[in-house]
Amino acid sequence: MISFSNVYKRYPNGFEALKNIVFTIKQGEMVFITGNSGAGKSTLLKLIGAIERPTTGSIIVNDQNVSKLKNSAIPFLRRNLGMVFQGQKILFDRSVFDNVVLPLQICGFEHQSAAGRVRAALDKVGLLGKEKALPITLSGGEQQRLCIARAVVNRPSILIADEPTTYLDPSYTKDIMNMFKSFHQVGVTVLITTPAAELLESPQYRILSLSHGELVT
Amino acid sequence: MWLSHHWHAFFLALRRLVDSPLASLLNIIVIGVAFSLPTGVYMLLGNVQSFSGQLSGAPQLNVFLKLGTGKDAIEKLKSHLKQHPQIASFRFLSKDKALEQLKQKNGMADAVNSLTRNPLPDAFIIDAKSISPETLKRLRTEMLKWPDSKHVQLDSDWMERLNALLKLGQIALLILTALLSFALIVVTFNTIRLQILTKRNEIEVSKLIGATSNFIRRPFLYFGAIQGVAGGAIAWLIVALVINLINSELTNLVQLYTVDFQLHHISFEDSISLLLFSSWLGWAGSWLSVASHLWQIEP
Structure with a gap:
């Protein structure tokens, strides 16, 4: 609420x-x-x-x-809160996976369970095949999906x-x-x-x- | 969870170190070179100290009695020395025995045999309980006052000089350590400052998605500590290298003087202390840097 x-x-x-x-x-x-x-x-x-x-x-x-x-x-x-920012705030020096896993690392998730959640989130936004890609290689729409995956990965x-x-x-x-x-x-x-x-x-x-x-x- | 945070921070710090290998290497070498100086001085002081101890042991007092001191007087002195609270042990060396010993030395037998009477005095060789120069001096003046003592020899003069020199060395070591520790803190401070500037985005995003200040701070602190440990290790290696070089030259030199002297590296405990100290300094440097720069980055 x-x-x-x-x-x-x-x-x-x-x-x-x-x-x-x-x-x-x-x-x-x-x-x-x-x-x-x-x-x-x-x-x-x-x-x-x-x-x-x-x-x-x-x-x-x-x-x-x-x-x-x-x-x-x-x-x-x-x-x-899952937040998708205006200006995206993607970290371009790391892979799609590493961008999405960040909220889980911050919460102290173990690597195994974190990886599972990241894949689930990427699956929901249709980026599952691009885990290892660098964000710069993604299209505008895909970058926005990456932001959404990062916002929901912690199940807010x-x-x-x-x-x-x-x-x-x-x-x-x-x-x-x-x-x-x-x-x-x-x-x-x-x-x-x-x-x-x-x-x-x-x-x-x-x-x-x-x-x-x-x-x- | 706590552990996973620390692992995460540790690996992140390692990765940052490896990601810019040249800069990291140069930093570590700078720290290592700076730290090799006090480490080297410490090593030298330790070696000189153990060498001087090996040469003399504890300083002894030699009390030479007047010629013609009677047996009764000697017995009296013996019982007096036994009860003396500041004397650990003593040995009586009679003039006959002293002559015997002199005869046994190479080339002296003929000279001794040519003597018509024994010119040597009776003597006590005394070990005091404490080897502090003050105690020894007090004992010396006390013994000089005995009616039968002729001369009291205290072979601690050169020890005193050496001790004074060592003390000076220790003060120099302290100053050197303080200055170079400060340098190490400054180097780390600056490295971390640059790192915070380049990681600005990452820090901002992390804060936006719920990272605590501790979470953001930790990798930098680990980075400083790792850099410090690596610098300490380099310092240790530099000193080891120098010892190796000097020792190979030293063997030729000491053979001429027929003494056994080799430089030894600092002890295992001291090596661990060196690494702990340098890592602590690195940690402190990055802590200062983080404390003064991180708050400026707010989303």
Whole structure:
């Protein structure tokens, strides 16, 4: 569960990225966040992962008050979140396998069981044959799938993706969206930001619209 | 899980070391060369110390009695020495026996036989319980006051000089060790700083997906420690090499002086201490570097 109440985010230069945000996302829900660039979509996701802290207001993620979390507790919050970042954050100096295994190494998995999970995650995103490939040799769509595999390999209860389809061909976009839907179907809470246009295909999902830092739905 | 974290960090550190072999090798050699200096000095001091001990043993006091000291007086002195709390053992050397011993030395027999009377004094050879220069000196003045003693010889003067020199050497060693330890810390600090800069992406991503600071810090600390151990080992090898070179020359030299002297490497315990110390310094250097640079990288 993710719950925002009266959340404001003001940057030191006075810019108000988010104003009085209130919403609740139930366990197992799939929600889209839309809005023009600069509307505050990314900032909202960053608040969930404690990458940014709110100026005021409280944010509850999995019964933890993220806004009051100590710095030393943040890593353990993030381990329960699967995040697909805008800018991907792939490590290009290591293989696909080594990129995906990183979250498991961080959690202290043994090599054997970690390898099994990595293969399962790569299988789900259709990259099983490319374990040993270097990320630079992958297409844009494949790189995005790699990011998704890394986000889900630790079997998080919440999956967050920041504009996962922005730079992809329409065919890839459908592919990626179907992948998120399949995670939603097995009970994962899914939260995706996206520019408005793509939503027409998914009318059955809840949509939060942001405009100039405010929710407009 | 704890163990798997440490294995992971250890292997990551090893891989980083192997991934840039030339830089790592140069670093290790720099550390090794720097550390070979104090190690070498320590080795030399140890050798000189054991050699001087082998030459003299403990310094002895020789008390020569006045010529014509009577048997009663000698017996009295014997019982006095037996009860003396600071004397471990003593030996009485009568003038006749001393003459006997002199006769047995090569070429002396004729000279001794030509003497009309025995010119040698009776003597006590005394081992004190403590060999500290202060005790020995006190005993010496005490014995000089005996009515029957003529001369007390304490062969510790050169020992004192040697000890003073060794002490000076130890101070030099201490300064050398301190300076070069500092150098080792600086070298490691800088290496780790560069590494943190090049691993910026990795650190950032790791933090984003839930790595604790410890998880990120550990490979760097292992890296510093491994580099330190390797540097210590190089230092040990350099000193071993130098000993080998010197010893082969030394055999020719000492044959001329008919003494048995060979340089020995530092003991097993000292070698282990050297490695532990150098690894600790590497660890400390990287810890400082990590502490001062890692916090700057926040996602």
